[in-house]
Amino acid sequence: MAETVHSPIVTYASMLSLLAFCPPFVILLWYTMVHQDGSVTKTFGYFMENGVQGLITIWPKPTMIAWNIIFCYGAFEAALQLLLPGRRVEGPISPAGNRPVYKANGLAAYFVTLATYLGIWWFGIFNPAIVYDHLGEIFSALIFGSLIFCVLLYIKGHVSPSSSDSGSCGNLIIDFYWGMELYPRIGKNFDIKVFTNCRFGMMSWAVLAVTYCIKQYEINGKVSDSMLVNTILMLVYVTKFFWWEAGYWNTMDIAHDRAGFYICWGCLVWVPSVYTSPGMYLVNHPVELGTQLAIYILVAGILCIYINYDCDRQRQEFRRTNGKCSVWGRAPSKIVASYTTTSGETKTSLLLTSGWWGLARHFHYVPEILSAFFWTVPALFDNFLAYFYVIFLTILLFDRAKRDDDRCRSKYGKYWKLYCEKVKYRIIPGIY
Numbered sequence: 001m002a003e004t005v006h007s008p009i010v011t012y013a014s015m016l017s018l019l020a021f022c023p024p025f026v027i028l029l030w031y032t033m034v035h036q037d038g039s040v041t042k043t044f045g046y047f048m049e050n051g052v053q054g055l056i057t058i059w060p061k062p063t064m065i066a067w068n069i070i071f072c073y074g075a076f077e078a079a080l081q082l083l084l085p086g087r088r089v090e091g092p093i094s095p096a097g098n099r100p101v102y103k104a105n106g107l108a109a110y111f112v113t114l115a116t117y118l119g120i121w122w123f124g125i126f127n128p129a130i131v132y133d134h135l136g137e138i139f140s141a142l143i144f145g146s147l148i149f150c151v152l153l154y155i156k157g158h159v160s161p162s163s164s165d166s167g168s169c170g171n172l173i174i175d176f177y178w179g180m181e182l183y184p185r186i187g188k189n190f191d192i193k194v195f196t197n198c199r200f201g202m203m204s205w206a207v208l209a210v211t212y213c214i215k216q217y218e219i220n221g222k223v224s225d226s227m228l229v230n231t232i233l234m235l236v237y238v239t240k241f242f243w244w245e246a247g248y249w250n251t252m253d254i255a256h257d258r259a260g261f262y263i264c265w266g267c268l269v270w271v272p273s274v275y276t277s278p279g280m281y282l283v284n285h286p287v288e289l290g291t292q293l294a295i296y297i298l299v300a301g302i303l304c305i306y307i308n309y310d311c312d313r314q315r316q317e318f319r320r321t322n323g324k325c326s327v328w329g330r331a332p333s334k335i336v337a338s339y340t341t342t343s344g345e346t347k348t349s350l351l352l353t354s355g356w357w358g359l360a361r362h363f364h365y366v367p368e369i370l371s372a373f374f375w376t377v378p379a380l381f382d383n384f385l386a387y388f389y390v391i392f393l394t395i396l397l398f399d400r401a402k403r404d405d406d407r408c409r410s411k412y413g414k415y416w417k418l419y420c421e422k423v424k425y426r427i428i429p430g431i432y
C-alpha cells in the first residue's frame with residue numbers, strides 16, 4: 001500500500017495548484033527575466049494591457065531545436081549513467097525491507113559533462129548561448145515532456161513494477177501525484193530516479209549556470225564579477241552535490257518519496273528553470289560589485305555550502321559507522337530507535353543527538369538557505385524576482401522539515417518523542 005504524505009484534501013489542493021500554476025509560472029519567470037528586464041512591474045503592465053490572451057501570446061511553442069537539445073542532453077546523461085565506471089553502493093533499507101544497489105559514478109559524469117560542454121564551445125562545435133536563446137522553448141518542451149514522462153511512470157508502476165516497494169493506494173490521482181514505485185528501473189541497473197533527480201535535474205543546474213555566464217560574455221564581451229560569484233557558488237554547490245551523490249541516495253527524495261509527478265516534475269522542470277533563475281537574471285544585469293565585496297560574498301557562500309555538506313556528512317558517517325565515530329571531537333550522543341517495516345520486521349536505527357544534529361532537528365536547512373541567498377545577493381536589490389528561488393526554498397524546506405518530522409514520528413514513535421525532547425528546535429536553534 002502506498003503511503004500518502006499529506007491528507008487527500010491537501011494532496012488534491014497541492015496537485016491542482018501545481019498543475020494549474022507551476023507551468024505558467026515557469027514561462028512567466030523566464031519571460032520576465034529574459035524579456036522584461038527581471039521587472040515584475042513591467043510584466044504586470046503587459047498583462048494589464050493584454051489580459052490572459054497575453055499569456056498565450058508569450059508562451060513559446062516547443063520547437064524542434066528545443067526537443068533536439070533536450071534529447072541530446074538526456075541521452076548523453078543516460079549513457080554516462082549506464083557506462084561510466086563507479087563503485088557499488090547499497091542504498092538504505094526500504095520500507096518493504098529491500099536494499100537497492102546503485103553505481104556511484106555521479107562525480108565522473110559531472111566532470112565529463114562540464115568538460116564536454118566547454119569543449120564543444122571552445123572548439124566551435126556548439127555555442128551554449130543557443131541554449132539561452134531557446135530557453136523559453138526548452139522550458140515549454142520540458143513542461144509537456146515531463147507530464148508525459150510521469151504518465152509513463154504511472155503506467156509502469158501498474159504494469160511492470162521493479163520491486164516490492166511499489167503499489168497503489170487505490171486512488172488514481174494520488175498514485176499519479178505521489179508515485180507508484182520507490183525506485184523504478186529500466187532493466188536491473190538503470191535507476192530512473194537517479195536519472196531524473198541527479199543526472200538530468202541537478203546536472204542541468206550546472207550546465208545552465210555555465211550557459212548564462214557564456215551568454216553574458218557573448219553580449220558584453222566580459223563576465224561581470226557578480227555573474228562570476230553567482231556561477232562559482234552554484235558550481236561549488238553542484239560539485240558538492242555530486243561529490244556526495246551516494247549520500248543523497250539516503251535522503252527523503254530517494255529513500256522515501258516515490259517516483260511520481262511531485263518529485264519528477266520538480267526535478268525535470270522546476271530545477272532547470274527556477275533553481276537556476278538567479279543566474280538567468282544576471283545575464284542582462286551585469287552588476288559590478290568590486291573585488292572586495294565579491295570576495296566577501298564568495299567566502300560567505302562557500303562557508304555555508306561547506307557547513308551544509310558537513311551536516312549531511314556527519315549524519316551519514318554516524319549511520320555508516322553505527323555510531324562508532326567522533327562528532328566534533330567526542331563520542332556522539334545518540335538514541336537507539338526501533339521501528340517496524342511494512343513487512344512486519346523489527347529493525348533499529350540510530351538517531352544522532354550531538355554535533356549539528358544536536359542544534360536542531362533540521363539545522364542543515366539553515367546553511368542551505370543561506371547559500372542560496374549568497375549566490376543571489378550579487379544581483380543586489382533592484383528586482384525582487386531574483387530572490388524568488390531563496391523564498392521558494394525557504395518555504396519548501398520548512399514544509400519538508402514538518403513532513404520529515406511527521407514521517408519520523410510515525411516511524412519511530414516514542415523514540416522520536418525522546419529525540420524532540422532532547423533536541424527541541426525544528427530548524428533554527430532557539431527560535432523554531
Ligand code: NDP
Nearest residue numbers: 250251252253308312315349350351352357364365368404
Ligand atoms: P535527510 O533525508 O538527509 O535527513 C532526514 C532523514 O535523516 C530523516 O528522514 C531520518 O531518516 C534521518 N534522521 C533524522 N534525524 C536524524 C538524526 N538525528 N540522526 C540520524 N538520522 C536522522 O534530509 P533531506 O533529504 O531533507 O536533506 C538532504 C540534503 O539535501 C540537505 O543538504 C538539504 O539541505 C538538501 N536539500 C536541498 C533541497 C533543494 O531544493 N535545494 C531540497 C531538499 C533537501 P531515517 O528514516 O533513515 O531515520
